[in-house]
Amino acid sequence: MSQRDEEELQRTRETLQETMNFLGAVAAGLEDAVGESAKSITYLAGKNLGHRVCVGARRTNDVEEALVELRRVLKENGCLWTFDRFYSKASRSTSAQEGADEVLLVFRDCMIRQALFSYGHPQKGSLCNMMFGFFAGALETIMGRTSRLEIKHAGENACLKCLTIDR
Amino acid sequence: MEGMVDIQIHEAACRGCRMCLDICPTDVFAFDEGRGMATVQAAEDCIACLSCAYLCPSNAISHHQFHAVKNFYRDISFCRRMERFL
Ligand code: SF4
Ligand code: SF4
Numbered sequence: 001m002s003q004r005d006e007e008e009l010q011r012t013r014e015t016l017q018e019t020m021n022f023l024g025a026v027a028a029g030l031e032d033a034v035g036e037s038a039k040s041i042t043y044l045a046g047k048n049l050g051h052r053v054c055v056g057a058r059r060t061n062d063v064e065e066a067l068v069e070l071r072r073v074l075k076e077n078g079c080l081w082t083f084d085r086f087y088s089k090a091s092r093s094t095s096a097q098e099g100a101d102e103v104l105l106v107f108r109d110c111m112i113r114q115a116l117f118s119y120g121h122p123q124k125g126s127l128c129n130m131m132f133g134f135f136a137g138a139l140e141t142i143m144g145r146t147s148r149l150e151i152k153h154a155g156e157n158a159c160l161k162c163l164t165i166d167r
Numbered sequence: 168m169e170g171m172v173d174i175q176i177h178e179a180a181c182r183g184c185r186m187c188l189d190i191c192p193t194d195v196f197a198f199d200e201g202r203g204m205a206t207v208q209a210a211e212d213c214i215a216c217l218s219c220a221y222l223c224p225s226n227a228i229s230h231h232q233f234h235a236v237k238n239f240y241r242d243i244s245f246c247r248r249m250e251r252f253l
Contacts, residue, residue: 088193088212106214109236153192155216157236160192 012078023115027127038126046130050137053077057142063101063165066142073138082109086160100166104152107159123154139165172213173231180227181205187219187228195219 001009030038058069067085074081086104107113112127121127132149139147147165174195181204188196188205196219197208215233220226 086193086214089209108215108234114236153216153218155192155214155218156221157217157233158214159216160214 009078013080023127023130027121027125027130031126039129042126042130043133043136046133046135047137047140048133049130050134050139051141052137054138054141057138059142059144061143061145063103063143066139067103067105069142070135070138079111080109081107081111083107100164102165103163105149105161105163107161108157110159113154113159123159124151128154135163170232171211172215172233174207174210174213175229175231176205176207177225177227177229178202178204180225182225182227184224186222186224190218190222192216192218 027038027042030041053073054070057073058065060066060069067083071083083105086106088104110131112131113123115121116123116125116127128151135149136147139145143165145165145167147163150162150164151159152162153160183198183203183205185198185205188198193209193212193214195207195209195213196205198204199206213230213233215230217230220228220230
């Protein structure tokens, strides 16, 4: 990557992070004003965003390929939102529920967590719901399937989430 | 995925409260009943969330060789514009 590209990427990330900080404050205010429905509002906003950024993405029905494509789209948009598959010592594959695929994901660098911490907001609130919406919208566009992203653990340096994709 | 996280429990500091066992989402710890302290049983499953280290009342847990989340990015001019609304 040339120095100019790196500077451009840095600028994009700075702006995105600040936008996220701003959204964090808005989401916290929204929670106070409208309570639980704040989560539906941020979910729908995230879903809309997921649809839009994935319009030109490659379509696939394979979970692994869809996650690779989603990572590529995030990177292309300058988003520092890294996630990896998590395999425990005991399991090494995608587990199948009845009518759904289930994968565990570890989120490391996360604009949302950073935004929440910078203003002292708790995790698992409406801004995290925006990310569920983002994944739901993105995977609906890439795979044509509905999905849910559930937080199993929200940590200080990483979060563990379970992604369930309906068949 | 990066390599395995190196987790150490300071044996003399551990008071056997089991809080690390309760908080860990991936069951990295086990409890040694004989010695009355926590032990690391599956370091390869550690996702480096650091919750155990933050929670441990004795500050007995330390992690090495893990990915620390990137620092905040600050776009000062954007910040100034937005802070008017916050
Ligand atoms: S939380 Fe700390 S003191 Fe408590 S059992 Fe775990 S290592 Fe020991
Ligand atoms: S950092 Fe997180 S995953 Fe690793 S041992 Fe501690 S609580 Fe478990």
